[in-house]
Amino acid sequence: MSADRDGRGGDETRVGRERFRPADHPNDHFLLTTVVGSYPKPAWLTDVRERHEADGDAVTDDEWTEAIDDASRLITGEHERAGLDVVCDGEMRREEMVEFFARRIGGYEFKGPVKVWGHNYFDKPSVVSEVTYDEPWLREEYEFTAGVAERPVKVPITGPYTLATWSFDEVYDDDAGLAYALADLINEEISGLVAAGARYIQIDEPALATTPEDHAVVGECLERIVAGLPDDVRLCLHVCYGDYGEIYPKINDYPIDEFDVELANGDYDQLDVFADGDVDPDLGLGVVDAHTPTVEPVAEIEANIREGLTVVPPEKLTVSPDCGLKILPREVAYAKLENMVRAARNVEADLDSGEIDPDALRTGP
Template sequence: MDDAVITVLREHEEVGIDIPSDGEMRRDEMVEYFAERIRGFKFYGPVRVWGNHFFRKPAVVNKLSYIEPIVVDEYLFARRHTLRPIIKVTITGPYTIADWSFNEYYESKEELTFELAGIVNTELRKLEEVGATYVQVDEPALTTHASEMEWAVQAINKAVEGVNVKVGLHVCYSNYMLLKPYFDILNVTQYALEFANRGFRDLEIVKGLSKELGFGVIDVHNKAVEEPEHVAKAILKAMEYVNPEYLYINPDCGLKLLPRDIAKAKLRAMVEGVKIVRRELSKRGLTQIPLHTKV
C-alpha cells in the first residue's frame, strides 16, 4: 500500500497536480473504510451501486463509537512522501455514511447522522493537530432526500465545528438546485462539484457563490480522455460565474474505476487545460493565490 501511495503521489506530481492526494489507495470504498474503523457496524455483503459495481454496504447494529484515528496515518505518510507543500485528505461525511448504511439501531437517521458527525469531528480535529491544512468532506448523498437537507446541513456543520483548516465539501451526481440554498449556511471553504459528467449543464447554479468552487472538469465514468482545450473552455465558462482566485480545478470525482494509464492521461489533460487558462490569467497579472481556510 505504501508503494501504491508513493506511486500515486509521484504520478500526480509528474503530470503537474498542485495539490495531490494519496489516491485513497488504502481504501476499498468510501463508506466501507470508515465503517470498518468505527465501532458498531456490521457487514452483510455487497450491494450494487451502478452497473456491475458494488460496495459492502454496512449496517449499524449497535451504538457507534470512535476507536482511534482513521486517516491520520494516511495523511502523515502522504505528507512525508510528496514534494508538494499541500495535500488534500478526503474523509466521508456523516450524512453520506448514514445514508449509505442500513440503520438497525438508532431511532432515526437524524440521530445516527449526528452521532457520526461527532465522530467525524473528532477525526478532523486529529488531522488538524498533526498539521493537515486541506480536508475534503465527501457528501455525495447530501441532496438525496430533500426533506432531510435542513438537519443534514447542520450535521455537517457539527462535523466541521471548531476545525480551522480548509474544508472542501464534495457533492456529486446530485441535484445542485437543492444544495444551492445552503451555500452560505454550510461552514465550509469550498464546494467541489461534478460538472463534466453532466456536460457542464447546471453551471449557472454557482452564480453568486461566495465560496470557492472545486470545478469538476474530468468525467471519471468515461474512458475517453478530455482535450486540454475542452477543459480550458469549461474553465473559462466557469469563470463567467466564479472569480479565478476562487476556482480550483479537479476531476468530477474519484478516478478509481478507470484504468491507471487513462486516469493519468486525464489528469495530464486537466493540468494542460489549466495551463492554457493560466497563460490568459497571467496576462491580467493573476499568477497565484494563497490557501484560504475561510472564505
C-alpha cells in the same frame, strides 16, 4: 467561510488558499488544481491484496503494508508529476468509501453483501450499537503521504450523512440522529489529522445529491464537524450528480470554504444554477469527465475552465476532475490530470495577459 466558524469570517480564510501555490508557480493568477480522491490502483496491488486476503501466509501483514506503502508513494508521485498543486495518494489504502470507515467505527457490523444493481453487490454495514471513535482512521494514511509528498496533501473523508443513509440502522431513531453522532466522530478524527499537520479536508456527501431535501441535516453535520477546528483548516464539500438547484443557495449557509461539484459529465447544463454570482464558498469545478476513457484535449478543458469563470472570479475557482478516477485505466486517469493542469496554467496565462477578462465573462457581452 460561508458561515462563521467560531466567529471568523470568510475572506480572511480564503486568502489562505495562496498557501497551496507552489513556489515555482509560473503565473500571477492561480487556479488551484487538485483531485477529488480515488485513483486507479496498480494492477500488482490488487493481486497482492487478493493473495493476502486469501492466505495470510502467502503474503504476510508486513509484506502487505510494504505493498500499500509502495503504491501510495507511487501514486502520490504520479499526481505530482502531473503537476497538481494539492495531491493525495489516490486512496490506495481504501476500497469502498462507506465500508472502509464502517470497519473502523465502533458500533458497526457487516452481515453480508446486498445486491445494488445488475450483478453488483455492496457489503452494506449495519449499526448495531451506538457509534464510537475507538482509533484513528486516516492518520497513518495522511502521515505517510505527507512524508513522501513535495506538495500539500488533501484528505478526503466520507461524510456522516452518506455513512448514515448508506447503512442499515438498528439503533438510532432516524438517519439524522445517526448522521449527527457520526459527525461528532468525524470532528474527532479531523482534530487528530490537524494535529498531524493536515490543512485541507474534503467531506464527500454523494447521498445529498439523491435526497437534497435533507440539506439542513447536512448543514448541521458540517457545523458539528468544524467545531473547534483552527482557522487555517480548509474544508471542502464534494457532492456529485443530483439537482444542484435543490442545494444552492442553501450551501451558502454551510461552514465550508469550497463546494466541489460534478458538471463536466453533464456538459455544464446546471452551471446556470450558480449564475446569480452570489456563490459564497470557493467553487470546485469538475473539468474532466471521471466516467469516460476519452482523454479531453487541453483546449477542451480550457473551455471548461472558462465556464467556471462565468460564475466565480479566478481567485475562487478550484479545478479538479468531476469525481474520483478509480474506474478508469491508469494511463487515462494520468493523461486527464496532466491535460487538466496544462489547461489551468494556460488559462492563468491568458488571465495574466488580459486575453481573458473575468469580469466580462461573469457579466456577459
